[in-house]
Amino acid sequence: MVVDVRDAYYAVGGRPIFSGLDLTVRRGRITAIMGPSGTGKTTLLRLITAQISADRGQVMAFGRDLATLTSDDVYALRRRIGMLFQNGALLTDLDVFENVAFPVREHTNLPEPLIRLLVLTKLQAVGLRGAADLMPAELSGGMARRVALARAIVMDPEVLIYDEPFVGLDPISLGVIQRLIKHMNAALGITSIVVSHDVQELAAIANDSYLLSAGRIAASGTPAELRASDSAAVRQFMTGAAEGPVAFHYPAPDYATELLAADE
Amino acid sequence: MSNGGANSVVFEGVRRLGAVTIFLGQLLAQCLPSLARPRLLVHQIYNAGARSLIIIMLSGLFVGMVLGLQGFELLQRFGSEEALGTAAALGLLKELGPVVTALLFAGRAGTALTSEIGLMRATDQLTAMEIMAVNPLRYVAAPRFLGGVIAMPLLAGIFSVIGLYGAQLIGVVLMGVDRGVFWSQMQGAVGLRDVMEGLVKSLVFGVACSLIAVHEGYHAEPTAAGVGLATTRTVVASSVVVLLLDYVLTAAFLQG
Numbered sequence: 469m470v471v472d473v474r475d476a477y478y479a480v481g482g483r484p485i486f487s488g489l490d491l492t493v494r495r496g497r498i499t500a501i502m503g504p505s506g507t508g509k510t511t512l513l514r515l516i517t518a519q520i521s522a523d524r525g526q527v528m529a530f531g532r533d534l535a536t537l538t539s540d541d542v543y544a545l546r547r548r549i550g551m552l553f554q555n556g557a558l559l560t561d562l563d564v565f566e567n568v569a570f571p572v573r574e575h576t577n578l579p580e581p582l583i584r585l586l587v588l589t590k591l592q593a594v595g596l597r598g599a600a601d602l603m604p605a606e607l608s609g610g611m612a613r614r615v616a617l618a619r620a621i622v623m624d625p626e627v628l629i630y631d632e633p634f635v636g637l638d639p640i641s642l643g644v645i646q647r648l649i650k651h652m653n654a655a656l657g658i659t660s661i662v663v664s665h666d667v668q669e670l671a672a673i674a675n676d677s678y679l680l681s682a683g684r685i686a687a688s689g690t691p692a693e694l695r696a697s698d699s700a701a702v703r704q705f706m707t708g709a710a711e712g713p714v715a716f717h718y719p720a721p722d723y724a725t726e727l728l729a730a731d732e
Numbered sequence: 733m734s735n736g737g738a739n740s741v742v743f744e745g746v747r748r749l750g751a752v753t754i755f756l757g758q759l760l761a762q763c764l765p766s767l768a769r770p771r772l773l774v775h776q777i778y779n780a781g782a783r784s785l786i787i788i789m790l791s792g793l794f795v796g797m798v799l800g801l802q803g804f805e806l807l808q809r810f811g812s813e814e815a816l817g818t819a820a821a822l823g824l825l826k827e828l829g830p831v832v833t834a835l836l837f838a839g840r841a842g843t844a845l846t847s848e849i850g851l852m853r854a855t856d857q858l859t860a861m862e863i864m865a866v867n868p869l870r871y872v873a874a875p876r877f878l879g880g881v882i883a884m885p886l887l888a889g890i891f892s893v894i895g896l897y898g899a900q901l902i903g904v905v906l907m908g909v910d911r912g913v914f915w916s917q918m919q920g921a922v923g924l925r926d927v928m929e930g931l932v933k934s935l936v937f938g939v940a941c942s943l944i945a946v947h948e949g950y951h952a953e954p955t956a957a958g959v960g961l962a963t964t965r966t967v968v969a970s971s972v973v974v975l976l977l978d979y980v981l982t983a984a985f986l987q988g
Contacts, residue, residue, distance in 0.1 A: 546864070559852075575866075
C-alpha cells in the first residue's frame with residue numbers, strides 16, 4: 469500500500485470538497501481516479517502530495533501519516549514522488565535539457581557528464597532526445613507533457629502521479645502518453661496514480677479505478693466492473709450520457725417563469 | 733454599524749502588513765541558502781539592475797537638467813548662483829536620487845518581477861517545484877529579492893552622478909556658472925553624512941520595493957486578471973510606501 473486515505477474530510481470556505489473519502493493505492497499498479505470536472509480530483513492530488521491537509525480523517529503515504537510530518541519530512545517524502553502536471557509546468561526560463569536536469573542539480577552533486585547521461589536517457593525514453601535544446605515555448609502540448617514526464621522520472625520516483633494527462637492532446641500524442649504511462653509502470657516498477665475524466669483512455673491501462681463523486685468514492689473496482697455497475701450515476705459517467713443523476717442543467721429557476729419575467 | 737467599513741479596512745490593512753512581515757521573515761531565512769547558487773543571484777541583479785540602466789540614466793540626466801535650470805533661476809534671485817553645485821548635489825543625493833530611482837524601479841523592475849512570479853504561479857511552475865522538493869522561496873523568490881536589494885543603491889548612485897552632470901551641463905555650460913566654483917562648493921558642503929543618508933534611503937527603498945514586488949507576484953491569484961491586478965498593486969503600493977518611508981527617514985536623519 470503506497471497511499472491510503474481513510475475517512476477524509478476537506479472543505480474550502482465552508483463548501484465541503486471531500487466528506488468521508490476512502491481510497492487505497494497499491495504498490496506497482498496503475499490506479500485511475502475518475503470523476504466529472506469539479507469533483508475535486510486535483511484537490512485529491514494536493515492532499516496526497518501534502519500541499520494541503522485534511523480537516524479530518526487520515527491521509528497516509530508510504531506508511532506515514534501526512535498530518536504528523538514536519539516540512540522537512542514533507543520534502544523528503546516528495547523526493548519519492550514524481551508528478552506530471554496538466555500543462556507540463558515546465559520552467560519557462562530553462563531549456564528542455566535543463567528542465568529535466570533541474571531536480572538532479574537541486575538534489576545531488578553529480579558531476580556534469582553523469583547528469584548529461586541521466587537526462588539524455590530519460591529524454592530518449594520519452595522520444596525527445598532531439599529536442600534537448602528547445603525552449604518550453606517551442607514545444608507542442610504533447611511534447612511539453614512528455615518533457616515533463618522525463619523530468620518527473622529523472623529522480624527515479626517510487627510513485628508517479630499524472631494530473632489529467634490526456635486533456636487537449638491529438639490522437640497520436642494521446643496514444644503516445646497512454647503507452648508511456650503503461651511502459652513506465654511496467655519497466656520501472658513505478659506505482660502510478662492517474663487522475664482523469666477520459667474514461668476510455670483510462671480503462672485501457674488502469675488496474676484499479678475509483679470513481680469520485682460528491683466528495684466521496686462512488687464506485688471502485690476494475691474498469692470493467694465499473695461499466696457493469698448497478699448504479700445509474702456510475703453508468704452515466706462511464707457511458708457519457710447527457711441526462712441521468714448528474715443533470716445537464718445547472719440548477720436554475722423555472723425556465724418559462726424566467727423568460728416571461730424578462731419580457732416585463 | 734457606521735464604522736464597520738472603516739474597521740474592516742483597518743483590519744484588512746493590518747492583516748496585509750502582518751502577511752508581508754511574515755513573508756519577509758520567510759524570505760530572509762532563505763536568502764543565505766540561496767547564495768549557494770550565485771549564478772541565480774547574478775542573473776537577477778542583471779535583470780533588475782543592468783536592464784533598468786537606460787531608463788535610470790536618461791531620467792537622471794533630465795532630472796539633473798531640470799534641477800540645474802530651476803536651481804539657477806531660484807538662486808539667481810538671491811545672487812547666489814555659485815551655490816548651484818551644492819544645491820543640486822544635496823537634492824540629488826538625499827532626495828531625488830533614491831526616491832525617483834525607487835519609483836522608476838517599481839515601474840520597470842518591480843512590475844516585471846511581479847508578473848514573472850505571478851505567471852510562474854499561474855502555470856503551476858511554483859507548485860511543480862514544491863512537488864520536486866525544491867523550495868520556490870529559495871529558488872525563485874529569494875534571488876529576485878536580493879537582486880533588487882543590491883541593484884537599487886547602485887542604480888540610485890548612478891542616477892545621482894548622471895544627474896549632477898546634467899545639472900552641470902545646464903548650470904555651467906548654458907547659464908555660465910563658473911565650473912570650478914560649481915564643483916568646489918559642492919565638495920566643501922556635501923559631507924559623508926549626506927551620502928550615507930542617500931545610501932540608507934535607497935537601501936530601505938530597495939528592500940521595500942523588492943519585497944512588495946515579490947510578495948504580490950508570489951501571492952497573485954493564478955489567473956490573467958489576478959496577475960494583472962497584482963502588477964498594478966505592486967506599482968501603487970511601492971510608490972506610496974516609498975514616499976511614506978522617505979518622509980520617515982528624512983525626519984529621522986534630521987533628528988539624529
